[in-house]
Amino acid sequence: MQLQILKRTRRISFSGAVAVFVSAILLSLLFSGILLSLGGTPAVAGFSTLFKGGFGSRWALEDSVLKAIPIFLCSLGVAVAFRLKVWNIGAEGQYALGAIGATGVALAFPDWPSWAVLPLMALSAACAGGIWGLIPALLRQKMHTNEIIVTLMFNYIAVYLLQYLVLGVWRDPNSHGFAVSAAFSDAAIIGPLSDAASVHWGLVHCIVLGILLLLFFRYTRIGYEIKAAGENMNAARYAGIRVDFLVCLVMAISGGLAGWAGFVEVSATVNQLQPSMLVGYGYTAIVVAWLARLNPAGIAVTSFLLAGLRVGVESLQLDLQVPADFGDILEGSILLMVLAAGLFLEYRIVRKGRT
């Protein structure tokens, strides 16, 4: 029997797509379940602990939402650039710049009330991140550099810039020499939604920014141009679309959103600038954007699920003493299977001779 891969002539139905994804996830669970039992942990108990830890209680859900917020914002940004097929790998650095921008404002105006200092922090963070995205875009359009390399390198510059600041001018004199800035004033901290909740107002930022972006792509001319130029940049240029402008615009928006993520994280959860706040959300964002096929709603769901997975793995460690590395293996296998399953969305496999 010979198999043949054929391109689908019609789009796969929604239920078909769901079936493909669900089976991909089930396959990766099967694979990691086998690993888990080889390591001496019953797979069923393991996955139930994982699920409960990530999604199984109000606390777990809150923890997962909190963890998802910076991933979502970074990923939203990355997806904007990817729509135009501009490969922004620099969300991590733009996120760092956002945190730096927000911190600069918070430290400069410790006496300001919330209504003044928080918007200024957001603006400063978005501008700092946006500029960090804009520079590689300008280099690409003016000097034909490769944005993948430049944005990646800019991540390192951003990390060292952050370290330089907290080891130097912004180092808290009371920190016994450790590399952290002074703590923000209470006014510069994004508070929780209510006294009983641990989820902060950053969630509302996510929803508003997500909807704005959705509207931008659906109802504005520039949004349409980005989608069109993403399909074929040369054709778009021929049609009179200002491609140079669009590349700069998407990179600025992309960086701005990652910068906003840096603002939310540094203000709401860390409350001070420190190098250890860079834990790779900018890179996770790329994976999330890709898995969600650049769709904002999909990004919301995917970043939440991935965050829940990471939160759940901690319970797995705590309750069943599974090593931390298992989380990476599980994550990796899910990503691999889901990306591989993407093939079945575009193609179908049939026996030779049939169509």
Next chain:
Amino acid sequence: MKLKRLIIALTALALAIPAASFAAKEVKVGFIYISPVGDAGYSYAHNEGRKAVEKMEGVTTSFVESVPEGPDSERVALKMARKGYDVIFGTSFGYMDPLLKVAKKFPKVAFLHCSGYKTAKNMGNYFGRIYQSRYLTGVVAGSMTKSNILGYVAAMPIPEVIRGINAFTLGAQSVNPKVQVRVVWTNSWYDPATEKEAAKSLLDVGADVLAQHQDSPGPQEAAEEAGVYSVGYNTDMKSFAPKAHLTSAVWNWAPYYTKVVKEVQDGTWKPESVWLGMETGVVDISPYGDMVPEAVRKNVDNLKGQIIDGSLKVFTGPIFDQQGKEMVPVGQVAPDDQLLNMNWFVKGVTGTLK
């Protein structure tokens, strides 16, 4: 019916008697680590301490490894507190503020933070005077070097690390005034490849003993490959460099961790700030390599005895900084506050604080 009543009565009786009169109070102890426990380094040493606690009667322990500082550590601590853990140890500096936040929400849970300086009603902090071990390893290195250049692969320019480099240098100088310590920074606590490369750069400038303030055995391996000597850190790193390894500055957390957990069981625990010296056994040096001659061993053992009985203080003046400025006057001992905020190198260290 009678039987049922009897059972109820017995149950009530059993509940009325405090559990403590039968056995030690049941406590759950959680540990939060910055790196994987299998790294033979910093977290490995803490985990050995946890294993000693696990063996105590009425105690169960667990841990979460590779927890980044910041929000992730706060969540892990919260998770432990919600799951009914009675004692939570956070073993990295950056866990300080997250632990403090969680401590405020869970006043009945005992929080202990390693290497920080903030305390609360239910949060204490602790660390060890590893610089005492560093001094002794410096004596060994200073005795063994032929090129009079010692290399030091260091993580971050913060007081803890600077203090260790200074103590190591003072120890080496005590037996070899010509000795020079070359420092290279990796800006990372745990990065095996970078640490090894940094170690190689020290070999290029002529160092023939490599010491480290890093969590991986990378520098040890570099020394072994180059055929020079090495001084390890955190745990006995002999197995990574059997021909190179002179000794290691090591942590031994078991005595302190078991003591704290016992106090919590007995209800006598009070939060405090402690900086544990060699006399507590928390800091030590590992057994010497075969190449260390008898005379050196005797000298170092003797100095170790003096540190333990308090007659030798590592930072005793005169101590000068790199520019020759007197930082500790003759005959005086640097106070702890000066040690905790140390941001200058002693004379004899080649390197910058950047």
